[in-house]
Amino acid sequence: MKQKFLLREAIMGLFPQDGFSPPQRVMTDKVTTTELEIGKVVTNQPDQGAGASITGDAPKQKLNLAIPKGVDGQSPAPNALSIGTxxxxxxxxxxxxxxxxxxxxxxxxxxxPQGATGPVGPQGPTGPQGATGAQGPKGDKGDKGDPGVAGDTGLTGPKGDKGDAGAMGAQGIQGPKGDPGAQGPKGDTGLTGPAGAVGPKGDTGAQGNAGPKGDAGAAGPKGDTGAAGVKGDPGPQGVQGVKGDAGPTGAIGPQGPKGDTGPRGTSLYSEQISATVVTAGAKIAVKFASTYTSPPTVDGITSWNNNQMVSGFASDITTTGCNVTVKQSVGTLLLNGSPFTDAPAGVTCRLLVVGS
Structure with missing residues (x-):
């Protein structure tokens, strides 16, 4: 049977006994871990009493015991040595x-005696995460962060209603010419001005083949309208007459209510491009001065070729350019015809490009 104890001092030899040394006191200069085990167990004479001693050097020592025997002729109970305190x-x-x-x-x-404090043991494993604590008070406002990367262009908001016209203020000093703005919606047609002076008569076009003239009969009831005949080839265009004076400008109508502010869009850029007709009706390839992130909006700017209104129409629009077809108003508007025709060679039109 072995028991381990921390010992600084051992008292050895409590009583005189057979085979044991007299009592001794042994001092150690440091605390050690001692292994104590049962050594010799001898029987003393009845008059010698019991005894105990510790022999050997730390860290391995022995506890020796001496137990007296009973008196001859008697049957004493065997001496029982038990651990007390x-x-x-x-x-x-x-x-x-x-x-x-x-x-x-x-x-x-x-x-x-209690041993000295041992070295600190290794750190134990991290315990489970505790429950979330109550929310703390709101902290102070932090410094303004750096501007983030510009986001994608947002969708164009719906067009607001036209606001009422405000009272005209006094004319201010003319400021520097600004960049061309996006083309606004077409305004209402003003009142027709007085007719201009008749221009000089143009050259007569080549006369078509005349049919034979029939005898005039008596006027009968008006018959049903017959099917339209085949349209003859147009004669060459006569010389354009002098443009009449412009009529007086009509009064400005009342301003409509102010519309709601649309969502803020991204920065837009604009430029004007021009296209000159080489062959009537053929598309003209035009390259933009800037490269846009997405195909921009391209609208024709109305101009005049003498008395004929000229406008360009864009198609096949990309981020770097488009194709332009130039149209010109016809001199005489037919009820069953188009108000525009292909502009002749040499006519130039301008278009407004707006994009991001």
Missing amino acids: VTTGQPATQAAASVTGEAPSQTLNLTI
Whole structure:
């Protein structure tokens, strides 16, 4: 049977006995871990009493016991040595051992000083995460961060209603010419001005083949309208007459209510491009001065070729250019014809490009 104790001092040899040394006191200069085991167990004479001693050097020592035998002719109970109190002494104090009681029942009491504090052990594993605490008070407002990367262009908001016209203010000093703005919606047609002076008569076009003239009959009831005949080839265009004076400008109508502010869009850029007709009706390839992130909006800017209105129409629009077809108003508007025709060679039109 083995027991381990921390000992600074061992008391060896409590009583004189056969084969044991007289009591000794052994001092150690440091705290060590001592292994204490049962050594010799001898039987003393009846008059010698019980005894105990510790032999050997730390860290491995032996506890030796001496137990007296009974008187001849008697049948005493065998001496039983039991462990009594085991007291922990203060650090740096002396260890002690004592035997109390009378045979055949005695008790071994020990006092063992507390050892020095050992080294810090390794850090234990992290425990489970605790429950989330209550929300703390709102912190102070942080510094303004750096501007983020520009986001994608948002969708164009719906067009607001036209606002009412405000009262005209006094004319201010003319400012510097600004960049061309996006073309606004077409305004209402003004009142027709007085007819201009008749221009000089143009050259007569080539006359078509005349049919034979029939005899005039008596006027009968008006018959049903016959099917339209085949349209003859147009004669060459006569010389354009002088443009009449412009009529007076009509009064400005009342301003409509102000529309709601649309969502803020991204920065837009604009430029004007021009296209000159080489062959009537053929598309003209035009390259933009800037490269846009997406195909821009391209609208024709109305101009005049003498009395004929000229406008360009864009198609096949990309981020770098488009194709332009130039149209010109016809001199005489037919009820069953188009108000525009292909502009002749040499006519130039302008278009407004708006994009991001």
